[in-house]
Amino acid sequence: MGEEVREKEEFEPKIVGFTCNWCTYAAADLAGTSRKKYPPNSRIIRLMCSGRLDPMFVLKVLLNGADGAFFSGCHPGECHYIKGNFYARRRIAALRTILKQFGLDNRFKSYWISASEGEKFAKTMKELSEEIKKLGPNPLRGEIL
Amino acid sequence: MSKGAELKSEDLAGLFKGLLENKVVDCLVLPRRAGEGGKNVSYILVRDASKIDSAGAGTAAGVSASAVFAPSFSVNAANILKGWTIGEKVGLVAKPCEIRAAVELVKLKQMDKESVLLVSADCSGAFTNQDYAANADEIGDWLEAGPGGAKAEELKGKGVAVREACEICENRLADEAGADIALVRANGGDGDGGKVVVAGLTERGVEALSALELPLEEKDIERAGEKAKIAEAARKKRESLPTASSVQELEEFLRDCIVCKNCRDLCPVCYCKECFFEQPLGNPVGGDLLNLAALRGAVGVPTNQLMYHLTRVYHVSATCVGCGACEDACPKDIPLTRFYPVVTAKVQEIFNYTPGKEVEEPIPFTAYEEEELEEKLR
Known part of the structure; x- marks a missing residue:
């Protein structure tokens, strides 16, 4: 096996996730208690609501070298605080438009995963991890910004 | 259709005086000509109507149509009024982009809607104020509306270019900003001798003009064709600008x-x-x-x-x-x-x-x- 190939295989991306306490965080918990397997690449930061997500968080992790970032909250219309995720959705749409201009949008994903969707959470994490692996390491990692 | 009146451009200073004298506003932020030969265009905040120097209309120092419509940009005047309008009513006479910023500040609760009277003036695109002051004689009081005007092109050849921000601006006409009053250049003439249509765009604007006892009549300031032309050219220019893509x-x-x-x-x-x-x-x-x-x-x-x-x-x-x-x-x-x-x-x-x-x-x-x-x- 060539050196290059091995290096690619060994690349384990660091993915930072921002999840809502009431839905996706619970879904991650459910995935754990029901013993669903998913890759250990994601580091989850719990927010009380997806509306708490300041797009600056995402910029910060990407510029600091995270290979990927994701955001996940309750399905629209099912927010614990009634409308937090509606506001979040607009902010995310704006943020993605900006990231797209600079080719960073493929490293940032957003999902709606409810508390009962442990299976979906595990599956999503698996897909995300594979997708980011394909993209390779964040070119900004280790760069002097 | 809007309620408005046609004025001679040299009467514009009188209009501003009237706003102060009739207590429509307590003070006014206005562009005026200053410096040697009145070549520099900057803002003043006036409380005393007698300080509005209508005698200086034309290219000399003072408040005049040639200052209001001058293709010169120094600061965004909305920035001057940001965060302190309280109670007293301030009038702001400025370009559409400045008025639009003021409107955004109202929405952001950084400016009190009741304490400002926004007056927006047609803009032809502008030079930086230092470029304008240095070339005021050549540029004159007004550029041909829309991009690619002959005079603008000629000056560009000499290295004096209209600001890129103005070239990509799609909203250059007075009534495209959420103003109370629009100042519309009614003919293509330069400075004095021109005609200005003053039109109330909102109820407050019409009230303000009525207080001045202007002969208000229905005026058509829509200019849809011109707007579309400006917007189209601006969009093209914007899309052609080199922008970082990674x-x-x-x-x-x-x-x-x-x-x-x-x-x-x-x-x-x-x-x-x-x-x-x-x-x-x-x-x-x-x-x-x-x-x-x-x-x-x-x-x-x-x-x-x-x-x-x-x-x-x-x-x-x-x-x-x-x-x-x-x-x-x-x-x-x-x-x-x-x-x-x-x-x-x-x-x-x-x-x-x-x-x-x-x-x-x-x-x-x-x-x-x-x-x-x-x-x-x-």
């Missing part, structure tokens, strides 16, 4: 940035009293900087260019009026017009929002639809 290119673009934050300070819609970039996380100094260097091995100083500009462009993404004050403010001459208005236009497009056009229309981030935007999230 983080690496953006880094290169911002290479000279010294993070002085002048672009923030002069930006009318960047209004936070406690900016993130003045706090330790956003403005690492001393130990923070050492920690950052420990984390990355090395850190470029001054640091945070990318984070600062990307965050700021998000913060103004809905409200940026594209006035170009950021570029004028940049001590390192970074062409920020190729970043802020270009990127924010893309965000405004997904919300179908034109900042400053409608006072009643909420800023996109303060409203929502139950079903929308799903395709923009993935």
Whole structure:
């Protein structure tokens, strides 16, 4: 096996996730208690609501070298605080438009995963991890910004 | 159709005096001509109507149509009124981009809607005020409306160009800003001898004009054809501007940035009293900087260019009026017009929002639809 190939295989991306306490965080918990397997690449930061997500968080992790970032909250219309995720959705749409201009949008994903969707959470994490692996390491990692 | 009256352009100073004398407003922020030969155009805040020097109409110093319509941009006047309008009524006479910024500030609760009377004047695109002052004789009082006017092209050949922000501006006519009163140039003539239509766009605007006992009649200031032409050319120009399309290119673009934050300070819609970039996380100094260097091995100083500009462009993404004050403010001459208005236009497009056009229309981030935007999230 060539050196290059091995290096690619060994690349384990660091993915930072921002999840809502009431839905996706619970879904991650459910995935754990029901013993669903998913890759250990994601580091989850719990927010009380997806509306708490300041797009600056995402910029910060990407510029600091995270290979990927994701955001996940309750399905629209099912927010614990009634409308937090509606506001979040607009902010995310704006943020993605900006990231797209600079080719960073493929490293940032957003999902709606409810508390009962442990299976979906595990599956999503698996897909995300594979997708980011394909993209390779964040070119900004280790760069002097 | 709007209620309005036609004035001779030399009567414009009288109109402003009237606003003060009739207590329609307590003070007025106005462009005036100053300096040698009245070549410099800047703002004054007037309380005493007698200080409005109508005798100086024309190219001499003073308040006149030739100051109001002069193709010269110094600061965004909305920035002057940001955060302190309380009780007393202030009138602001300015270009559409400045009025649009004021409207955004009203929505952001940084300006009290009841305490301002917004008067917007047709704009032909502008030079920086220093460019204008240096070439005032050649430029004259007014450029041909729309891009590519013969005079503008000729001057461009000599290296005196209209600001890029103005070239990509789609809303140059007075009534395209959410103003109370519009000052419309009714004929193509220069300066004095021209005609100006003063039209009330809102109820408050019409009331203000009625208080001056102007002979109001129905005036058609719509000019749809001209607007479409300007917007089309501006859009084309915007799309043709070289804009960074990767983080690496953006880094290169911002290479000279010294993070002085002048672009923030002069930006009318960047209004936070406690900016993130003045706090330790956003403005690492001393130990923070050492920690950052420990984390990355090395850190470029001054640091945070990318984070600062990307965050700021998000913060103004809905409200940026594209006035170009950021570029004028940049001590390192970074062409920020190729970043802020270009990127924010893309965000405004997904919300179908034109900042400053409608006072009643909420800023996109303060409203929502139950079903929308799903395709923009993935």
